[in-house]
Structures are given as structure tokens and as C-alpha cells.
Amino acid sequence: MLTQDRTDSEASALTGAVRELARRTHFPVSFGGLVSDGTARIGAIYGSRTRSLDGLSVQVMRGLGGRAMAELRPRATPDYGAARHITHDYDRHILGEGISTLLAVPVIVGGRVRGLLYGGAWASTNVGEVVMKPAFQVADALATELRVRDEVERRLSALDAGPGLTGVPAASPAQHPSLPAAHREELRESYAELRTIASTITDPSVRARLEQVEQRLAVLSGDGDAQHQASTVTLSPRETDVLACAAIGATNAQIAAQLSLREGTVKAYLSSAMSKLDASTRHAAVTKARRSGLLP
Template sequence: MSSYIATQRSRGTESDEQVLARAVADLVRRTHFPVAFGGLEHDDAIHVTSIVGARTRSLEGLVVQASRGLGGRALVEKRPRLALDYRSSRTITHDYDRHVLGEGIATLFAVPVLVSGRARGVIYCGSWAEAAVGDVVARPAFAVADELSSELRIREEVERRLKLSTPAGEASALAPAAREELRETYAELRSVAASVDDPLVRERLQRVEQRLAALTSSETDAAADLDVKLSPREIDVLACAALGSTNAEIATALSLREGTVKSYLQSAMAKLDASTRHAAVARARRAGILP
């Protein structure tokens, strides 16, 4: 692995647990349930690492085995599970009563976090009194789980391609195939970010994009002195063009009109002082705008 990649991973790069913690905090805010907690799956068990709103320390260190308790069932069945009256529920095992009832939770709602069909974890929201769980609670809880799932999926894909980019024992320079993988990932992230409404999620995706673009910075011509400012949409379109996509294909990928794509390309070409899209891509790479 190149020293650059190692440095980037050590500089404020969030762990999966930190991403989960933000989602759990968001769960309380959006569902209005007083307590929420969650954990990621490791070795067929949910390791609870984030707790928000608890009045006791009963939930700390909780590890839920697959198929056990409410969360264990949600993990295995890959669907939400509800215990309206947790203490008297007959549909779950009560392996974790000491933790759940110790916190005084009466109603508990567990939602699995699915990434590419695999349960990566479970997030819970609970109430100290029996509380109905209708659309007002369920919809935002599902939304939080979906957003967390999307971010974990993107992180997994980025890490997979980063590992491919510099196999052990090779020089830090990216091999041609790895470089193309990197560029495809970058274009895909630009497309995903363009469709996300949440400004915080978009900001996090942009940081990942910058990280990917910087991976090839050592291979770019630092002396090019290209002081160019492209708009986000111009970069979106140019990133797709870099993969050889036609205007029609770019329009489909970015949900734009073909004429709009052409306008963005022409604007980017003008700013980069390039007569063709290929020249624009090359100059954008030298400027460190594209990987």
C-alpha cells in the first residue's frame, strides 16, 4: 500500500463506528423516541457501540448474537422487528433483558442495516413507556437505516478499489487497470452525490471524492499551473466523459437533458482552454480536478 493511501486513512478518516454513531443520533432526532442505540455485525453478532439518550449504563457493552433477542432476529430475518411490550413479548428470546429492561425500555423497535443484501448491523429506537410505532416512527427509522446502508456500501466499494489500486509489494504508482477502477469509482460517486438531498451526506461524499482525486495527485503535472474552477455539474459531466460515455449516456446517468450535458461540457472545455472533451479531461487530470 502506498504511503499516501496510508496517510489519508490516518487523517481524520471516519470509522464505520463513527458513521453509525451519527446515524443513531439522527434516529433520536427524527423518530422522537427518547433512546436509540445500534451496532455493526462482527462474527454473527451485533456489537453495540453507539447509545444516545440512555438514562443508565445498562446498554453499554451489549453484544447481541444472531437470532437472539429482538435485534438478533432482525439481523437474521433482514426485516424490522417490533416489541410493543418488550417485557411480555413471546416472539423473541429474552437473553438481553438485563440490558434492555435495566434501561427501563418498554417498547423497542429494531431495524437491520442492509448492504448489498447482507445485514451489516442493526439500529434500535426505544421508549420507556409503551408507544405505538406507526408511519411517524417507522418511516424516518427506515430512512436513517437506508442512508446508513448507502454510506457503508460506498465506503466498502471505495476501500475495495483502494486496495486494488496498490497491491502489496508494488510501487505506489497506480497500474493502468487500477487507475481506471479509480476513475469509475469517482464518476459513480459524483453521480450518487448529485442525487442526494441531504447536505451533510453530500458533504461527506464530496470528501471521499476529493480523497480519490488526490490519490493520483503525485502522477499529475504539478507544474501545469492550471487555476481552473469548475462547477459541480461540470465536474460531474467531465467525470463521465472521462470514461468514454456519450452525451446521451451522461444525460441518463445524471438525469439531465442531453442539451444540458452538451452545455456543461462546452463550458468546462472553455474554462480548461481545450478544443475537445478528451483534451479537457486530460487538462482536468493535470490540474488535479479528476483522478
């Protein structure tokens, strides 16, 4: 079951995508919904002239959107009212808004439809590639955001379950259990991956939750025989990102690819982190960062 925070977060992402679809395609009306149990429940509407689209729920194989969901590909019609290749279950909503041209684009995550985006126009016109391309890009961007949120939720759920990612119980900061080396490395890899995911997220609530997960991973990977030394060093988010990746053996080129940075930029961040930590090598910087509690 979705948590309320996650539900609100995904609804916010949907609303942003619907507005972006209108901006980039110039459709006068756009709307969309997230899919659950084979039904897309329209939760965001932009530019409508009536309330006809309120309450619209689209099922698989029903209407233009239902065909797009079933076929996992966009569908369009320049004359919705006269279209013969679709069912007309939702005429009251679509024609009630006065829509003639309609485009439906499925949002696909992991091979299944997670959302449905629509662009509509009151005049009849052919939907060409100039309109299709940005619509696909908006749908892909929403799919990426949902995929990232899924991963965040999976990791949160794994930690909340107790044994979590490593097969050992969660611990409080005071406990600092000593973990087998393989378990500790797995947690550090998860930490680095979450830092990479966090760099793509703009939603403050999601970023805050990611920070909580990162802190918990740092606790789980703590060494029972070593106490963190007090440190006045503060690394920037990007310095932490590149150092976390370096900590699991990634090269500068690999870090650059993971974080969508230039290789020279990665070198600059690493150099800055090494300077702050008074370390002559990246490995020494990683060791000092771990002793200072800046990395797991």
C-alpha cells in the same frame, strides 16, 4: 482487518444514523451497533436515562435485534417485557433502561447485516407505518454509506497491494509507465467512478482518502511518452466530475443520472470546463485536461 481510520469513520456514520433515527421517529431513546462475526456491538446511544445499555452486544437469533438480524427484516414489540416471540437474553439492558416499546431495524449491505438500529420508548405503544418508514430510510442511508466506504476501502487495498486494478505495479510520479490502452481505460473508468462516489460523501476524512486514490490513478495512467504541460487552469470539483465521466464516453443524460444532477446542469458544467480549457468540444477539453494533469 479494518484500518483504524475506517473503524473511526464507520463509528461516526453509526452515531449520525442513531441521532437521525431519534430525530425522525421521535423515539426518546435510540441506539445501534455495527455487526462483526454475527454480533452487533452497541456503539452509539442517544437519549438514554441510565447506563444500562452500555456494553450491550446482540447475537443472531437472540432478543428482538437478534431476530431482526436473522430474518433480515425489522422487528417490533409494544411490550418488550411480555413478548413471547423473542428470547430475553438482554432484559438486564433493555428493561434496565425502562424500555417497553422496542423497534429493531437491520442495516443490510450486499445481502448481509452490517449494522443494527434500535428505537425505544418507555411507554407501551404500537409501532405503525408512520414510524417504520423513516426508520427504514435511516437504515437504508446508513447501508448506502457503508457500501460506499466498502468500495473505497476495496480500491485502496487494491492499489496498496501493488498490481492493483490493472495488473501492473504502482509507480511514482517520476516514472509515468506507459500502459496498454485497455489498462489505461480501466483506470480512467475507476477514476470516474470514484469521482461519482466522492460526490455522495460528506465525511472529510473519507473525501481526503478518495483524493489520494484519484491522484494515484492519475499517476498509473500516465503516458511515458508524454509529459504533463504546466497549467494555470483550475477546474471546480463538479467540472472535474462531469469531465471525468465524459472522458469515458458517458452522455449528458448518463452523467446526470450518475451524479444526481439535471441534464441542463451537466451541460453548464461541461461548457464552463470547455471555456476554461479553451476547447471547442468536450473531446478536446478531455485531451487538454489530460495533458495538463487534471484528468488521468
